[in-house]
Amino acid sequence: MLTLERAKVDLKELKNLMKGKVELNHSMAPYTTYHLGGNAAAFVEPQNVEDLAELLRCLTHGEVPYLILGGGSNVLFADEGFQGVVIRLGRSFQGLHIEGDRVRAKAGTQLVTVLTKAREAGLGGVEFFAGIPGTIGGAVVGNAGAKKAWIGPTVEELTVVTPHGEVKQLKKADYTYGYRHSSLKHSGKVLVEAVLKLKKEPKAEIEKKVKEYFKVRRGKQPKTEKNAGSVFKNPEGNFAGRLTESAGLKGFKVGGARVSEIHANFIINEGTATAHDVVAVMREIQKRVWAEYQIKLEPEILPLGDWDWDEIKDVFWNWKGR
Ligand SMILES: Cc1cc2nc3c(=O)[nH]c(=O)nc-3n(C[C@H](O)[C@H](O)[C@H](O)COP(=O)(O)OP(=O)(O)OC[C@H]3O[C@@H](n4cnc5c(N)ncnc54)[C@H](O)[C@@H]3O)c2cc1C
Numbered sequence: 001m002l003t004l005e006r007a008k009v010d011l012k013e014l015k016n017l018m019k020g021k022v023e024l025n026h027s028m029a030p031y032t033t034y035h036l037g038g039n040a041a042a043f044v045e046p047q048n049v050e051d052l053a054e055l056l057r058c059l060t061h062g063e064v065p066y067l068i069l070g071g072g073s074n075v076l077f078a079d080e081g082f083q084g085v086v087i088r089l090g091r092s093f094q095g096l097h098i099e100g101d102r103v104r105a106k107a108g109t110q111l112v113t114v115l116t117k118a119r120e121a122g123l124g125g126v127e128f129f130a131g132i133p134g135t136i137g138g139a140v141v142g143n144a145g146a147k148k149a150w151i152g153p154t155v156e157e158l159t160v161v162t163p164h165g166e167v168k169q170l171k172k173a174d175y176t177y178g179y180r181h182s183s184l185k186h187s188g189k190v191l192v193e194a195v196l197k198l199k200k201e202p203k204a205e206i207e208k209k210v211k212e213y214f215k216v217r218r219g220k221q222p223k224t225e226k227n228a229g230s231v232f233k234n235p236e237g238n239f240a241g242r243l244t245e246s247a248g249l250k251g252f253k254v255g256g257a258r259v260s261e262i263h264a265n266f267i268i269n270e271g272t273a274t275a276h277d278v279v280a281v282m283r284e285i286q287k288r289v290w291a292e293y294q295i296k297l298e299p300e301i302l303p304l305g306d307w308d309w310d311e312i313k314d315v316f317w318n319w320k321g322r
Helices: 011-017 049-061 111-120 136-142 203-217 240-246 275-293
Strands: 021-027 039-045 066-069 075-077 082-088 096-099 102-106 155-161 167-171 190-197 257-259 267-269 302-304
Touching: 011 021, 011 039, 011 049, 049 082, 049 155, 049 190, 075 275, 096 111, 102 111, 111 136, 111 203, 136 190, 240 275, 257 275, 267 275
Parallel strands: 039 082, 066 082, 075 302
Antiparallel strands: 021 039, 096 102, 102 190, 155 167, 155 190, 257 267
Protein backbone atom coordinates (compact mmCIF):
# COMPACT_ATOMS: atom_id res chain seq x y z
CA MET A 1 0.00 0.00 0.00
CA LEU A 2 1.36 3.40 -0.97
CA THR A 3 1.00 5.80 1.92
CA LEU A 4 2.73 9.02 2.76
CA GLU A 5 4.52 9.71 5.96
CA ARG A 6 3.28 13.28 6.05
CA ALA A 7 -0.22 12.50 4.86
CA LYS A 8 -3.32 10.63 5.79
CA VAL A 9 -4.47 9.57 2.32
CA ASP A 10 -3.81 6.32 0.50
CA LEU A 11 -2.89 7.56 -2.97
CA LYS A 12 -4.46 4.50 -4.61
CA GLU A 13 -7.75 6.12 -3.62
CA LEU A 14 -7.04 8.87 -6.16
CA LYS A 15 -8.06 6.50 -8.95
CA ASN A 16 -11.56 6.30 -7.45
CA LEU A 17 -11.70 10.00 -6.71
CA MET A 18 -10.68 11.35 -10.10
CA LYS A 19 -11.93 11.13 -13.66
CA GLY A 20 -8.59 12.18 -15.12
CA LYS A 21 -5.30 10.32 -15.46
CA VAL A 22 -3.62 8.95 -12.32
CA GLU A 23 -0.19 7.30 -12.30
CA LEU A 24 1.50 6.06 -9.14
CA ASN A 25 5.26 6.14 -8.59
CA HIS A 26 5.76 7.94 -11.88
CA SER A 27 8.97 9.43 -13.31
CA MET A 28 8.92 13.21 -13.64
CA ALA A 29 11.90 13.47 -16.02
CA PRO A 30 9.82 13.33 -19.23
CA TYR A 31 7.68 16.23 -18.01
CA THR A 32 10.55 18.68 -17.56
CA THR A 33 12.67 20.30 -20.26
CA TYR A 34 15.78 19.31 -18.28
CA HIS A 35 14.61 15.67 -18.53
CA LEU A 36 15.62 15.31 -14.89
CA GLY A 37 14.06 14.26 -11.64
CA GLY A 38 12.92 11.20 -9.72
CA ASN A 39 9.48 9.71 -9.24
CA ALA A 40 6.37 11.37 -7.88
CA ALA A 41 4.35 9.21 -5.49
CA ALA A 42 1.39 10.17 -7.68
CA PHE A 43 1.09 12.06 -10.95
CA VAL A 44 -2.34 13.25 -12.02
CA GLU A 45 -3.92 15.07 -14.94
CA PRO A 46 -7.40 16.21 -13.91
CA GLN A 47 -10.08 16.01 -16.58
CA ASN A 48 -11.68 19.37 -15.88
CA VAL A 49 -11.96 22.15 -13.28
CA GLU A 50 -14.45 20.19 -11.13
CA ASP A 51 -12.11 17.19 -11.10
CA LEU A 52 -9.24 19.44 -10.06
CA ALA A 53 -11.32 21.17 -7.37
CA GLU A 54 -12.38 17.84 -5.86
CA LEU A 55 -8.77 16.65 -5.92
CA LEU A 56 -7.46 19.77 -4.17
CA ARG A 57 -10.21 19.59 -1.53
CA CYS A 58 -9.25 16.00 -0.79
CA LEU A 59 -5.48 16.59 -0.74
CA THR A 60 -5.75 19.65 1.49
CA HIS A 61 -8.14 17.89 3.85
CA GLY A 62 -5.82 14.85 4.00
CA GLU A 63 -2.71 17.05 4.35
CA VAL A 64 -1.16 15.49 1.26
CA PRO A 65 1.53 17.71 -0.27
CA TYR A 66 0.99 18.63 -3.92
CA LEU A 67 2.67 20.72 -6.57
CA ILE A 68 1.74 21.97 -10.02
CA LEU A 69 3.62 21.38 -13.22
CA GLY A 70 2.98 23.29 -16.43
CA GLY A 71 5.44 22.72 -19.27
CA GLY A 72 8.22 21.97 -16.75
CA SER A 73 10.46 24.49 -18.52
CA ASN A 74 11.50 26.52 -15.49
CA VAL A 75 12.05 23.81 -12.89
CA LEU A 76 14.74 21.58 -11.46
CA PHE A 77 12.98 18.48 -10.18
CA ALA A 78 14.72 16.63 -7.31
CA ASP A 79 16.47 13.32 -8.05
CA GLU A 80 14.74 12.10 -4.87
CA GLY A 81 11.35 12.67 -6.51
CA PHE A 82 8.32 13.86 -4.54
CA GLN A 83 6.39 12.10 -1.80
CA GLY A 84 3.20 13.83 -2.81
CA VAL A 85 0.98 14.50 -5.81
CA VAL A 86 2.20 16.25 -8.94
CA ILE A 87 -0.73 17.89 -10.71
CA ARG A 88 -0.23 18.59 -14.38
CA LEU A 89 -2.72 20.49 -16.50
CA GLY A 90 -2.86 18.34 -19.60
CA ARG A 91 -4.84 18.51 -22.85
CA SER A 92 -8.17 19.24 -21.21
CA PHE A 93 -6.68 22.49 -19.90
CA GLN A 94 -5.62 23.70 -23.34
CA GLY A 95 -7.42 26.04 -25.74
CA LEU A 96 -8.22 29.71 -26.19
CA HIS A 97 -10.77 32.20 -27.48
CA ILE A 98 -10.23 35.65 -28.89
CA GLU A 99 -12.81 38.13 -27.53
CA GLY A 100 -12.23 41.53 -29.19
CA ASP A 101 -8.85 42.68 -27.90
CA ARG A 102 -8.73 39.97 -25.24
CA VAL A 103 -7.41 36.42 -25.29
CA ARG A 104 -9.08 33.97 -22.92
CA ALA A 105 -6.66 31.03 -22.58
CA LYS A 106 -6.81 27.89 -20.48
CA ALA A 107 -3.75 27.64 -18.25
CA GLY A 108 -2.24 24.61 -19.98
CA THR A 109 -2.14 26.37 -23.37
CA GLN A 110 1.36 26.70 -24.81
CA LEU A 111 2.70 30.26 -25.14
CA VAL A 112 3.45 29.63 -28.82
CA THR A 113 -0.25 28.83 -29.44
CA VAL A 114 -1.32 32.09 -27.79
CA LEU A 115 1.24 33.99 -29.84
CA THR A 116 0.10 32.36 -33.10
CA LYS A 117 -3.59 33.08 -32.50
CA ALA A 118 -2.94 36.63 -31.28
CA ARG A 119 -0.88 37.55 -34.34
CA GLU A 120 -3.51 36.02 -36.66
CA ALA A 121 -6.10 38.23 -34.95
CA GLY A 122 -3.88 41.34 -35.23
CA LEU A 123 -3.38 41.56 -31.45
CA GLY A 124 0.00 42.76 -30.20
CA GLY A 125 1.58 42.68 -26.73
CA VAL A 126 2.80 39.09 -26.47
CA GLU A 127 5.41 39.08 -29.25
CA PHE A 128 8.05 38.31 -26.59
CA PHE A 129 6.50 34.82 -26.21
CA ALA A 130 8.50 33.99 -29.36
CA GLY A 131 10.92 31.25 -28.34
CA ILE A 132 9.70 30.82 -24.73
CA PRO A 133 8.46 27.29 -24.08
CA GLY A 134 5.90 26.47 -21.40
CA THR A 135 2.31 27.26 -20.63
CA ILE A 136 0.22 30.32 -19.83
CA GLY A 137 -0.09 29.01 -16.25
CA GLY A 138 3.67 28.90 -15.66
CA ALA A 139 4.14 32.23 -17.44
CA VAL A 140 1.51 34.10 -15.39
CA VAL A 141 2.69 32.58 -12.09
CA GLY A 142 6.35 33.42 -12.85
CA ASN A 143 5.64 36.65 -14.79
CA ALA A 144 7.60 35.39 -17.79
CA GLY A 145 9.17 37.98 -20.04
CA ALA A 146 11.98 38.96 -22.33
CA LYS A 147 13.95 42.17 -22.42
CA LYS A 148 11.65 44.74 -20.81
CA ALA A 149 8.34 43.03 -21.72
CA TRP A 150 6.46 40.87 -19.20
CA ILE A 151 3.17 39.03 -19.24
CA GLY A 152 2.07 40.72 -15.97
CA PRO A 153 0.77 43.99 -17.46
CA THR A 154 -1.45 42.12 -19.97
CA VAL A 155 -3.27 40.12 -17.27
CA GLU A 156 -6.89 41.27 -16.99
CA GLU A 157 -8.61 38.44 -15.16
CA LEU A 158 -7.65 35.05 -13.73
CA THR A 159 -9.54 31.95 -12.67
CA VAL A 160 -7.92 29.92 -9.92
CA VAL A 161 -8.82 26.92 -7.80
CA THR A 162 -7.85 27.38 -4.16
CA PRO A 163 -6.31 24.63 -2.02
CA HIS A 164 -9.82 24.13 -0.54
CA GLY A 165 -11.30 23.51 -3.97
CA GLU A 166 -13.07 26.84 -4.44
CA VAL A 167 -13.12 28.28 -7.96
CA LYS A 168 -12.37 32.01 -7.77
CA GLN A 169 -12.15 34.86 -10.26
CA LEU A 170 -9.30 37.29 -9.64
CA LYS A 171 -9.35 40.78 -11.12
CA LYS A 172 -6.32 42.70 -12.32
CA ALA A 173 -5.90 44.36 -8.92
CA ASP A 174 -5.77 40.99 -7.14
CA TYR A 175 -2.67 39.97 -9.11
CA THR A 176 0.68 41.62 -8.43
CA TYR A 177 3.96 40.82 -10.14
CA GLY A 178 7.66 41.61 -10.25
CA TYR A 179 10.77 40.22 -11.90
CA ARG A 180 9.94 36.49 -12.45
CA HIS A 181 7.54 36.69 -9.55
CA SER A 182 3.81 37.08 -8.88
CA SER A 183 1.37 36.92 -5.99
CA LEU A 184 0.28 33.46 -7.21
CA LYS A 185 3.73 31.93 -6.66
CA HIS A 186 3.83 29.59 -3.63
CA SER A 187 0.13 30.34 -2.94
CA GLY A 188 -1.07 26.75 -3.45
CA LYS A 189 -3.67 28.10 -5.90
CA VAL A 190 -3.91 26.47 -9.31
CA LEU A 191 -4.42 28.85 -12.19
CA VAL A 192 -6.89 27.39 -14.68
CA GLU A 193 -7.63 30.29 -17.02
CA ALA A 194 -6.22 33.72 -17.85
CA VAL A 195 -7.66 36.63 -19.79
CA LEU A 196 -4.96 38.79 -21.37
CA LYS A 197 -5.79 42.26 -22.68
CA LEU A 198 -3.79 42.96 -25.83
CA LYS A 199 -3.67 45.82 -28.37
CA LYS A 200 -5.08 45.94 -31.90
CA GLU A 201 -2.04 46.52 -34.10
CA PRO A 202 -1.19 46.23 -37.80
CA LYS A 203 -0.19 42.62 -38.49
CA ALA A 204 3.01 43.76 -40.22
CA GLU A 205 4.14 45.52 -37.02
CA ILE A 206 3.47 42.39 -34.95
CA GLU A 207 5.35 40.20 -37.45
CA LYS A 208 8.31 42.57 -37.31
CA LYS A 209 8.51 42.38 -33.52
CA VAL A 210 8.12 38.58 -33.46
CA LYS A 211 10.96 38.26 -36.00
CA GLU A 212 13.13 40.52 -33.84
CA TYR A 213 12.56 38.37 -30.75
CA PHE A 214 13.37 35.20 -32.70
CA LYS A 215 16.47 36.84 -34.18
CA VAL A 216 17.81 37.81 -30.75
CA ARG A 217 17.49 34.19 -29.58
CA ARG A 218 18.83 32.53 -32.72
CA GLY A 219 22.44 31.54 -32.29
CA LYS A 220 22.53 33.00 -28.77
CA GLN A 221 20.70 30.21 -26.96
CA PRO A 222 21.20 26.44 -27.10
CA LYS A 223 18.58 25.02 -29.44
CA THR A 224 18.56 21.27 -29.18
CA GLU A 225 20.21 20.54 -25.84
CA LYS A 226 18.14 19.90 -22.74
CA ASN A 227 17.88 22.98 -20.52
CA ALA A 228 15.45 25.11 -18.52
CA GLY A 229 16.33 28.55 -19.86
CA SER A 230 18.14 31.11 -17.74
CA VAL A 231 19.39 29.60 -14.51
CA PHE A 232 19.97 32.90 -12.69
CA LYS A 233 18.12 36.20 -12.72
CA ASN A 234 20.00 39.13 -14.17
CA PRO A 235 21.33 41.31 -11.36
CA GLU A 236 20.46 45.02 -11.52
CA GLY A 237 22.38 46.63 -14.42
CA ASN A 238 24.19 43.43 -15.41
CA PHE A 239 23.70 40.01 -17.02
CA ALA A 240 24.15 36.69 -15.22
CA GLY A 241 25.42 35.09 -18.45
CA ARG A 242 28.02 37.79 -19.01
CA LEU A 243 29.27 37.50 -15.40
CA THR A 244 29.49 33.69 -15.66
CA GLU A 245 31.33 33.92 -18.94
CA SER A 246 33.84 36.47 -17.68
CA ALA A 247 34.45 34.32 -14.62
CA GLY A 248 35.74 31.78 -17.16
CA LEU A 249 33.02 29.21 -16.66
CA LYS A 250 31.74 28.54 -20.19
CA GLY A 251 31.97 24.77 -20.62
CA PHE A 252 32.45 24.16 -16.87
CA LYS A 253 31.07 20.76 -16.04
CA VAL A 254 30.03 18.57 -13.11
CA GLY A 255 28.89 15.05 -14.01
CA GLY A 256 26.55 15.42 -16.97
CA ALA A 257 25.72 19.11 -16.38
CA ARG A 258 27.64 21.78 -18.30
CA VAL A 259 27.59 25.55 -18.67
CA SER A 260 26.51 26.17 -22.26
CA GLU A 261 29.21 27.50 -24.60
CA ILE A 262 26.49 29.42 -26.47
CA HIS A 263 24.94 31.21 -23.49
CA ALA A 264 26.62 31.01 -20.09
CA ASN A 265 23.35 31.50 -18.18
CA PHE A 266 22.10 28.18 -19.55
CA ILE A 267 23.12 24.87 -17.96
CA ILE A 268 22.82 21.89 -20.26
CA ASN A 269 21.92 18.33 -19.34
CA GLU A 270 24.23 16.34 -21.60
CA GLY A 271 22.00 13.31 -21.09
CA THR A 272 23.40 11.82 -17.89
CA ALA A 273 23.09 14.80 -15.56
CA THR A 274 21.40 14.52 -12.20
CA ALA A 275 19.61 17.44 -10.61
CA HIS A 276 22.45 17.44 -8.05
CA ASP A 277 24.96 17.95 -10.90
CA VAL A 278 23.04 21.06 -11.98
CA VAL A 279 23.10 22.39 -8.41
CA ALA A 280 26.84 21.75 -8.20
CA VAL A 281 27.41 23.78 -11.38
CA MET A 282 25.19 26.57 -10.04
CA ARG A 283 27.13 26.61 -6.76
CA GLU A 284 30.46 26.98 -8.58
CA ILE A 285 29.07 29.82 -10.73
CA GLN A 286 27.81 31.65 -7.64
CA LYS A 287 31.13 31.12 -5.86
CA ARG A 288 33.29 32.37 -8.74
CA VAL A 289 31.03 35.34 -9.61
CA TRP A 290 31.03 36.36 -5.95
CA ALA A 291 34.80 36.03 -5.72
CA GLU A 292 35.37 38.15 -8.86
CA TYR A 293 32.54 40.71 -8.68
CA GLN A 294 30.98 40.45 -5.19
CA ILE A 295 27.60 39.83 -6.84
CA LYS A 296 25.33 37.22 -5.30
CA LEU A 297 23.49 35.52 -8.17
CA GLU A 298 19.85 34.66 -7.50
CA PRO A 299 18.42 31.48 -9.05
CA GLU A 300 15.59 31.87 -11.56
CA ILE A 301 14.88 28.14 -11.93
CA LEU A 302 12.71 26.55 -9.26
CA PRO A 303 13.75 23.54 -7.16
CA LEU A 304 10.63 21.36 -7.04
CA GLY A 305 10.20 18.04 -5.24
CA ASP A 306 11.82 16.54 -2.15
CA TRP A 307 15.17 18.29 -2.00
CA ASP A 308 17.27 18.04 1.13
CA TRP A 309 16.97 21.70 2.00
CA ASP A 310 20.15 21.80 4.08
CA GLU A 311 22.06 20.60 1.04
CA ILE A 312 20.83 23.28 -1.38
CA LYS A 313 19.88 26.27 0.77
CA ASP A 314 23.17 28.04 0.00
CA VAL A 315 22.40 27.94 -3.75
CA PHE A 316 18.61 28.53 -3.59
CA TRP A 317 18.92 31.22 -0.92
CA ASN A 318 15.94 33.10 -2.38
CA TRP A 319 13.54 30.12 -2.42
CA LYS A 320 10.29 30.61 -0.51
CA GLY A 321 8.49 27.48 -1.68
CA ARG A 322 9.37 25.04 1.09
C1 LIG B 1 14.95 27.49 -24.08
C2 LIG B 1 14.23 28.22 -22.99
C3 LIG B 1 14.10 29.60 -23.07
C4 LIG B 1 13.42 30.29 -22.07
N1 LIG B 1 13.31 31.66 -22.18
C5 LIG B 1 12.61 32.35 -21.24
C6 LIG B 1 12.45 33.77 -21.35
O1 LIG B 1 12.93 34.42 -22.28
N2 LIG B 1 11.75 34.40 -20.39
C7 LIG B 1 11.19 33.74 -19.32
O2 LIG B 1 10.53 34.37 -18.48
N3 LIG B 1 11.35 32.40 -19.19
C8 LIG B 1 12.03 31.70 -20.11
N4 LIG B 1 12.18 30.33 -19.99
C9 LIG B 1 11.66 29.66 -18.78
C10 LIG B 1 10.22 29.13 -18.92
O3 LIG B 1 9.96 28.70 -20.25
C11 LIG B 1 9.16 30.14 -18.53
O4 LIG B 1 9.40 30.64 -17.23
C12 LIG B 1 7.74 29.57 -18.60
O5 LIG B 1 6.82 30.61 -18.40
C13 LIG B 1 7.49 28.47 -17.57
O6 LIG B 1 6.23 27.89 -17.86
P1 LIG B 1 5.94 26.34 -17.59
O7 LIG B 1 4.53 26.09 -17.99
O8 LIG B 1 6.97 25.50 -18.20
O9 LIG B 1 6.05 26.33 -16.00
P2 LIG B 1 6.72 25.19 -15.09
O10 LIG B 1 8.18 25.20 -15.32
O11 LIG B 1 6.00 23.91 -15.25
O12 LIG B 1 6.38 25.77 -13.65
C14 LIG B 1 6.97 26.96 -13.20
C15 LIG B 1 6.31 27.34 -11.86
O13 LIG B 1 4.96 27.71 -12.07
C16 LIG B 1 4.08 26.86 -11.33
N5 LIG B 1 2.91 26.63 -12.19
C17 LIG B 1 2.91 26.19 -13.48
N6 LIG B 1 1.65 26.16 -13.96
C18 LIG B 1 0.84 26.56 -12.93
C19 LIG B 1 -0.57 26.73 -12.79
N7 LIG B 1 -1.42 26.49 -13.80
N8 LIG B 1 -1.06 27.17 -11.60
C20 LIG B 1 -0.21 27.42 -10.56
N9 LIG B 1 1.12 27.27 -10.63
C21 LIG B 1 1.65 26.85 -11.80
C22 LIG B 1 4.88 25.60 -11.02
O14 LIG B 1 4.42 25.00 -9.83
C23 LIG B 1 6.28 26.16 -10.87
O15 LIG B 1 6.45 26.67 -9.56
C24 LIG B 1 12.86 29.60 -20.97
C25 LIG B 1 12.99 28.22 -20.89
C26 LIG B 1 13.68 27.53 -21.89
C27 LIG B 1 13.79 26.03 -21.79
